[in-house]
């Protein structure tokens with residue numbers, strides 16, 4: 001801005017000097033003044049021309065920059081380059097004028113000037129680009145890529161404000177790819193979860209409904225059948241209660257997932273307490289619980305009740321699913337320089353390798369029947385994982401079919 005004003009001033013001054021020189025020369029001619037005055041006149045004119053010359057060059061450049069789009073394009077490219085999503089700048093002939101580094105990294109680099117269809121052949125995207133260029137209205141389509149992994153993008157094409165260039169209009173369009181894979185994955189997880197939870201509740205509800213009908217109809221006057229059916233109905237109600245308790249537990253944990261616990265918890269006595277609480281179940285299943293504690297106390301930062309829930313769950317599972325092994329070892333180790341670890345090991349049938357990575361998914365069970373018959377909800381390990389995430393701890397599962405499994409919590 002300042003330099004523009006300076007140019008105007010300078011050229012104005014030059015004009016005044018030329019005008020004065022012309023007036024002086026006319027006066028000299030009229031008055032018949034000496035030739036030296038004419039030399040002076042020529043010098044003044046030359047000086048005026050010199051003063052004007054650079055200024056005219058500058059003005060010519062300025063017109064080029066403004067109408068030639070160089071500055072404007074550089075500005076647009078700079079903004080696109082700094083944006084953290086794949087973006088292409090297209091001209092009105094659908095050619096790529098610029099691709100930002102994220103686009104080059106995500107979809108591979110290509111020469112500038114290419115038609116957009118040489119980079120992306122999705123008919124939906126190409127139609128959208130055509131439509132935006134024709135109508136000048138921003139449009140959006142969903143586009144997914146399967147390789148190397150499934151990615152879903154919301155692809156948008158919008159016009160950058162057009163600018164007048166000489167007699168024509170320079171139009172540019174931004175083609176952007178917003179990655180919505182994570183949102184889609186969460187949507188699917190949420191709807192799967194609701195479907196699974198409803199299904200889990202519907203089964204006992206249907207059973208209870210069926211028994212009520214039987215009691216109202218054929219078994220109306222049969223006290224023995226009534227007693228039996230009421231017992232089964234109670235079991236189903238208890239199952240629904242367990243499920244609702246676990247669902248509430250999960251949603252409470254989700255709410256405080258980002259708040260790290262701050263209590264100091266001595267793990268030795270805590271594990272002793274959990275073992276005592278489960279002795280009854282272990283005796284019923286004919287499993288011996290063996291607790292191995294180091295001599296020194298091992299203290300971690302955590303939430304006492306939640307950690308109890310974790311070890312209760314792991315030890316219960318070891319007793320239920322590793323019953324054949326007849327014993328369960330609970331070992332506390334580490335502390336000081338090494339990470340604190342609690343391992344719950346059973347000697348049962350073990351878990352086939354392909355199931356291990358999915359064990360902590362909600363409602364994932366190696367065998368649905370085995371889990372139901374052992375009063376499982378399929379949510380125990382999902383709760384364990386949630387609690388451990390909040391504690392910045394990990395669950396490591398190792399298992400050998402026929403030899404048993406080890407669930408290690410590493411703090």
Ligand code: ADP
Pocket residue numbers: 313317318321322346348350351359364365366367371372375376377378379380381382405
């Ligand atoms: P559930 O309520 O079904 O026990 P969990 O989330 O606690 O749910 O466990 C998920 C599944 O993991 C169980 O159904 C079972 O198939 C498997 N599992 C968990 N612990 C063990 C174990 N110690 N040995 C064998 N399988 C196990």
